[in-house]
Amino acid sequence: MELTKLEMLYEGKAKKVYKTEVQDQLIVTYKDDATAFNGEKKGSIAEKGAINNQMSAILFQLLEEMGVENHFISLINEREMVVKSVTILPLEVIVRNVTAGSMAKRLGLEEGKILKSPVLEFCYKNDELGDPLINDDHAIALELATKEQIQYIKEQALKVNEILQEFFLTKGLKLVDFKLEFGVYDGKVILADEISPDTCRLWDSNTNEKLDKDRFRRDLGNVEEAYQEVLNRLKK
Ligand code: UDP
Numbered sequence: 001m002e003l004t005k006l007e008m009l010y011e012g013k014a015k016k017v018y019k020t021e022v023q024d025q026l027i028v029t030y031k032d033d034a035t036a037f038n039g040e041k042k043g044s045i046a047e048k049g050a051i052n053n054q055m056s057a058i059l060f061q062l063l064e065e066m067g068v069e070n071h072f073i074s075l076i077n078e079r080e081m082v083v084k085s086v087t088i089l090p091l092e093v094i095v096r097n098v099t100a101g102s103m104a105k106r107l108g109l110e111e112g113k114i115l116k117s118p119v120l121e122f123c124y125k126n127d128e129l130g131d132p133l134i135n136d137d138h139a140i141a142l143e144l145a146t147k148e149q150i151q152y153i154k155e156q157a158l159k160v161n162e163i164l165q166e167f168f169l170t171k172g173l174k175l176v177d178f179k180l181e182f183g184v185y186d187g188k189v190i191l192a193d194e195i196s197p198d199t200c201r202l203w204d205s206n207t208n209e210k211l212d213k214d215r216f217r218r219d220l221g222n223v224e225e226a227y228q229e230v231l232n233r234l235k236k
Helices: 048-065 101-107 136-141 147-170 223-235
Strands: 008-011 015-019 025-030 033-036 041-044 072-077 080-084 091-098 114-124 173-185 188-192 200-204
Touching: 025 048, 048 072, 048 080, 048 147, 048 223, 080 188, 091 147, 114 136, 114 147, 136 147, 147 173, 147 188
Parallel strands: none
Antiparallel strands: 008 015, 015 025, 025 080, 033 041, 072 080, 091 114, 091 173, 173 188, 173 200
16 A cells, blocks of 8 residues: 655654554655764765665565564655554664774774674663663663563564674675664564664675765765665675
8 A cells, every 4th residue: 555654753863754644654764864973963975865765674674584573564765664653662772793883982992803792782762861871770670671672672683683794794794783773563572763874884894994874973985985885785
């Protein structure tokens, strides 16, 4: 069925979310706007919306096939997808395979060190506080999620890591780290949000060239080209 975009429910930094005539289905429009450092740095990346939408669709479909339930329903066009309407849990779930970003900084590590085993982190999704790092006990005690939900999220996040790491490697990409968000749909926790170069660190597996949002965050140049390169490789 063709869905129609009705009222806009929410506009975030990178996406707009619209109601549709189907109660539990929403339309997400991906924007070219880019922000970093908790909104301090603002800009725009040409075609980012279209790239992130298509890349998320490819990865959500792959994950569904591999048994990871998620909110993706269908692609509408280059920039838009239909998703299940979930209640997002206020958690950012980060999985790391290689040291980079905030973990490298916090622990005084060089970037690029392969971790002996994947590291899973939780951040409390709160812009005013700058998404502070928390642990499972905080999440449960503060009722951000139940103990059972946290256990399930951890299992799912590590499974997503296995699947994506292997898939990206076949495309010549190293999955350094990434952020996931989960939501509740029909009483069950499922994967939601997006999976794109905005939310993953991806390095060329031969050269370690950064092909993700760090090109924007760190003013490395060729930002658009990097996003396009990732989508091209995934489509091959
Ligand atoms: N990340 C994200 N949104 C955030 C924070 C982090 O998508 O609000 C992603 C980021 O792109 C990277 C991973 O999560 O792939 C780990 O990010 P990190 O904690 O190193 O923070 P950053 O260096 O991005 O501030």
